[in-house]
Amino acid sequence: MTKQEQPAPIGRPVPITRDDITPGMWSYKHTFRHGQCDPAGIVYTPEFFNVFNHAVEDWFCNHLGINYYDVLGARRIGLGYVNASATFFTPCMMGDEVEIFVTISKIGGKSYQLCLHAMKGDNEALRGYFTTVITCLEKHRPTEMPDDIREAMKKYKAGT
Amino acid sequence: MTKQEQPAPIGRPVPITRDDITPGMWSYKHTFRHGQCDPAGIVYTPEFFNVFNHAVEDWFCNHLGINYYDVLGARRIGLGYVNASATFFTPCMMGDEVEIFVTISKIGGKSYQLCLHAMKGDNEALRGYFTTVITCLEKHRPTEMPDDIREAMKKYKAGT
Amino acid sequence: MTKQEQPAPIGRPVPITRDDITPGMWSYKHTFRHGQCDPAGIVYTPEFFNVFNHAVEDWFCNHLGINYYDVLGARRIGLGYVNASATFFTPCMMGDEVEIFVTISKIGGKSYQLCLHAMKGDNEALRGYFTTVITCLEKHRPTEMPDDIREAMKKYKAGT
Amino acid sequence: MTKQEQPAPIGRPVPITRDDITPGMWSYKHTFRHGQCDPAGIVYTPEFFNVFNHAVEDWFCNHLGINYYDVLGARRIGLGYVNASATFFTPCMMGDEVEIFVTISKIGGKSYQLCLHAMKGDNEALRGYFTTVITCLEKHRPTEMPDDIREAMKKYKAGT
Numbered sequence: 001m002t003k004q005e006q007p008a009p010i011g012r013p014v015p016i017t018r019d020d021i022t023p024g025m026w027s028y029k030h031t032f033r034h035g036q037c038d039p040a041g042i043v044y045t046p047e048f049f050n051v052f053n054h055a056v057e058d059w060f061c062n063h064l065g066i067n068y069y070d071v072l073g074a075r076r077i078g079l080g081y082v083n084a085s086a087t088f089f090t091p092c093m094m095g096d097e098v099e100i101f102v103t104i105s106k107i108g109g110k111s112y113q114l115c116l117h118a119m120k121g122d123n124e125a126l127r128g129y130f131t132t133v134i135t136c137l138e139k140h141r142p143t144e145m146p147d148d149i150r151e152a153m154k155k156y157k158a159g160t
Numbered sequence: 161m162t163k164q165e166q167p168a169p170i171g172r173p174v175p176i177t178r179d180d181i182t183p184g185m186w187s188y189k190h191t192f193r194h195g196q197c198d199p200a201g202i203v204y205t206p207e208f209f210n211v212f213n214h215a216v217e218d219w220f221c222n223h224l225g226i227n228y229y230d231v232l233g234a235r236r237i238g239l240g241y242v243n244a245s246a247t248f249f250t251p252c253m254m255g256d257e258v259e260i261f262v263t264i265s266k267i268g269g270k271s272y273q274l275c276l277h278a279m280k281g282d283n284e285a286l287r288g289y290f291t292t293v294i295t296c297l298e299k300h301r302p303t304e305m306p307d308d309i310r311e312a313m314k315k316y317k318a319g320t
Numbered sequence: 321m322t323k324q325e326q327p328a329p330i331g332r333p334v335p336i337t338r339d340d341i342t343p344g345m346w347s348y349k350h351t352f353r354h355g356q357c358d359p360a361g362i363v364y365t366p367e368f369f370n371v372f373n374h375a376v377e378d379w380f381c382n383h384l385g386i387n388y389y390d391v392l393g394a395r396r397i398g399l400g401y402v403n404a405s406a407t408f409f410t411p412c413m414m415g416d417e418v419e420i421f422v423t424i425s426k427i428g429g430k431s432y433q434l435c436l437h438a439m440k441g442d443n444e445a446l447r448g449y450f451t452t453v454i455t456c457l458e459k460h461r462p463t464e465m466p467d468d469i470r471e472a473m474k475k476y477k478a479g480t
Numbered sequence: 481m482t483k484q485e486q487p488a489p490i491g492r493p494v495p496i497t498r499d500d501i502t503p504g505m506w507s508y509k510h511t512f513r514h515g516q517c518d519p520a521g522i523v524y525t526p527e528f529f530n531v532f533n534h535a536v537e538d539w540f541c542n543h544l545g546i547n548y549y550d551v552l553g554a555r556r557i558g559l560g561y562v563n564a565s566a567t568f569f570t571p572c573m574m575g576d577e578v579e580i581f582v583t584i585s586k587i588g589g590k591s592y593q594l595c596l597h598a599m600k601g602d603n604e605a606l607r608g609y610f611t612t613v614i615t616c617l618e619k620h621r622p623t624e625m626p627d628d629i630r631e632a633m634k635k636y637k638a639g640t
Contacts, residue, residue, distance in 0.1 A: 012242075012243075031378075033373070033374050033377055034373060034377055034388065034389070034392065034518055034519070034524070035370055035373055035374075035518060035524040035525075035526060035527075037518060037519050038232075038514055038515060038517060038518075038519070039232060039233060039514070039517050039518070039519060039520075039521040039574050040232060040238055040240075040297050040519075041393065041519040042238070042240065044213075044514070044515040045209055045213065045240075045241050045244055045515075046206040046207070046209035046210040046213065046515060047206070047515075049205055049206035049209055050206040050355055053204075053205065053206065053353070053354060053355055054353055054355075057353055057354055058351075061415075067415070068354065068415075069354070069414045069415030070415075072198075072199055072200060072354065072414070073199060073361065073414060073415075078200055078202070080200075080202065080205075080248070080251065081205050081246075081248055082172075082247065082248050083172075083245070083246070083247050083248070084205055084245065084246055084248075085243070085244065085245030085246070085289075086241075086243070086244055086245070087242065087243050088240070088241055088242050088243070088244075091240065091300060094389045094392070094393060094519050095381075095387070095388075095389030095390075095393075129245075137200050140251060191538075193533070193534050193537055194358055194359070194364070194533060194537055194548065194549070194552065195358060195364040195365075195366060195367075195530055195533055195534075197358060197359050198354055198355060198357060198358075198359070199354070199357050199358070199359060199360075199361040199414050200359075201359040201553065204354070204355040206355060207355075210515055213513070213514060213515055214513050214515075217513055217514055218511075221575075227575070228514065228575075229514070229574045229575030230575075232514065232574070233521065233574060233575075254359050254549045254552070254553060255541075255547070255548075255549030255550075255553075332562075332563075358552075359552055359553060360552060360558055360560075360617050362558070362560065364533075365529055365533065365560075365561050365564055366526040366527070366529035366530040366533065367526070369525055369526035369529055370526040373524075373525065373526065392518075392519055392520060393519060398520055398522070400520075400522065400525075400568070400571065401525050401568055402492075402567065402568050403492075403565070403566070403567050403568070404525055404565065404566055404568075405563070405564065405565030405566070405609075406561075406563070406564050406565070407562065407563050408560070408561055408562050408563070408564075411560065411620060449565075457520050460571060
């Protein structure tokens with residue numbers, strides 16, 4: 001195994017509870033559907049990443065006031081990930097509802113990092129981390145975060 | 161932000177090249193399809209996790225000699241993730257082919273960790289890390305890795 | 321081309337408008353997400369079938385009063401399709417919202433047929449037809465529709 | 481129920497067997513994966529439409545000699561469906577392999593209709609019908625089928 005193949009050192013985080021949620025945190029509710037679950041009755045892992053993305057899209061559109069679809073479409077700005085990861089604490093089954101709380105870990109010049117807490121009842125079932133780099137979709141190169149997105153994120157971060 | 165919300169410290173790995181691949185590493189080829197790509201023409205992130213899972217399933221069935229579907233089905237053994245992450249180096253577009261090389265980072269008593277290198281041509285386009293805990297699907301509790309899986313993984317690891 | 325290969329004779333239906341919706345029809349709203357759309361910015365066809373299924377699941381759980389997930393899970397009753405089809409009138413793009421109205425075309429002894437109208441604004445964007453056969457998931461054989469499902473469907477059909 | 485809501489009259493076709501396959505028919509093999517199957521262990525219906533699309537993409541690229549991804553991408557030509565339907569004869573489970581045979585039912589001026597037979601062993605497990613209208617992706621309007629696609633399809637149809 002070469003040095004480059006070494007796994008990233010990932011500490012196992014401790015799940016949060018409802019008491020750790022602050023009033024300013026926006027959340028998105030999702031019920032896991034029939035087609036998202038595998039023959040063991042458990043949600044298929046890639047579907048968690050799918051639902052996390054739905055949460056981020058909805059957060060942009062319905063809380064930050066930024067139309068996510070215009071960003072990717074008419075504005076030709078990419079919000080692709082350079083890193084996406086999730087840690088799973090308890091399994092989610094068909095019909096389970098989660099409430100996903102969005103927090104911003106970091107706002108950089110051309111990037112931002114989100115941490116998403118998916119709560120099942122009072123306990124965190126899984127957590128996602130997403131590092132996004134803003135890109136120009138014409139050149140596929142990193143570009144400065146647009147002012148409207150930066151302002152909305154700074155305001156959100158200050159309130160959580 | 162509470163201490164628990166701190167993102168896991170993830171160092172940014174350096175992409176490997178074809179020269180870093182050793183002869184014993186098994187690989188799985190995949191062409192990214194129309195439906196896996198987004199309006200920017202780029203593969204939608206959850207689809208990478210989906211394809212990584214296909215690679216692992218195929219590696220079990222066609223190289224390790226363990227029927228992945230029997231494990232989950234008749235044998236009622238879960239191979240769920242406690243952690244799944246991916247780092248993206250270069251975007252993949254509709255029609256691009258990747259070759260995914262499987263390496264084993266660690267074999268534990270009730271778990272194993274895989275590192276998957278998705279090569280586009282001679283360069284790594286993205287890398288996935290997956291930590292699997294073996295569970296009993298009746299009780300949803302961790303259980304010892306079955307002997308046939310352990311032996312097959314040890315043999316594979318020794319040869320890569 | 322053998323006789324068996326002949327396509328089913330499918331007449332092209334005329335899209336309905338809001339005026340054709342009756343007050344008793346239950347509906348399900350969905351916004352098409354980033355990951356459901358293809359490089360042309362248009363919803364990828366299989367995703368329509370996915371969303372139609374979400375509508376049916378939600379209709380069972382939140383309107384008929386039948387827990388769809390219990391039916392498939394604890395009750396071991398399958399609600400699989402013997403036929404699924406959709407006709408597309410106008411394309412749906414990333415960010416578009418549809419409202420899907422559920423109607424029952426037929427209630428049989430061991431089957432039912434649904435017709436789903438996906439409205440974009442005042443006009444039908446697409447329509448789905450689904451013929452479901454009730455099966456025993458132990459034997460994978462057709463079985464009589466359970467009384468609670470039959471009663472709920474008859475009541476719904478009478479009111480639409 | 482208005483007249484427009486009447487379901488399309490769909491005759492139930494008879495499944496074909498291997499004997500009905502002619503030598504000129506191109507086929508695509510697929511193994512149903514873990515994530516394509518539901519808690520009953522059966523393939524989730526929308527995944528069949530997904531796999532049918534993979535078969536069509538591969539048929540274009542690897543048999544007709546038309547790069548499907550260039551058509552949608554650089555050439556800005558849409559191959560969207562006006563109708564998609566499938567009839568299911570026997571269930572497919574996790575790990576099952578199907579071989580999908582492509583036949584052309586009709587070649588029109590701005591459209592074509594495919595019939596796809598998914599064989600599990602010697603018997604047809606399901607069948608799909610897809611009517612595609614060629615569109616200009618700038619204007620989202622029907623346009624004449626490009627000559628290279630028409631010629632390739634005519635040649636294929638003549639040989640099956």
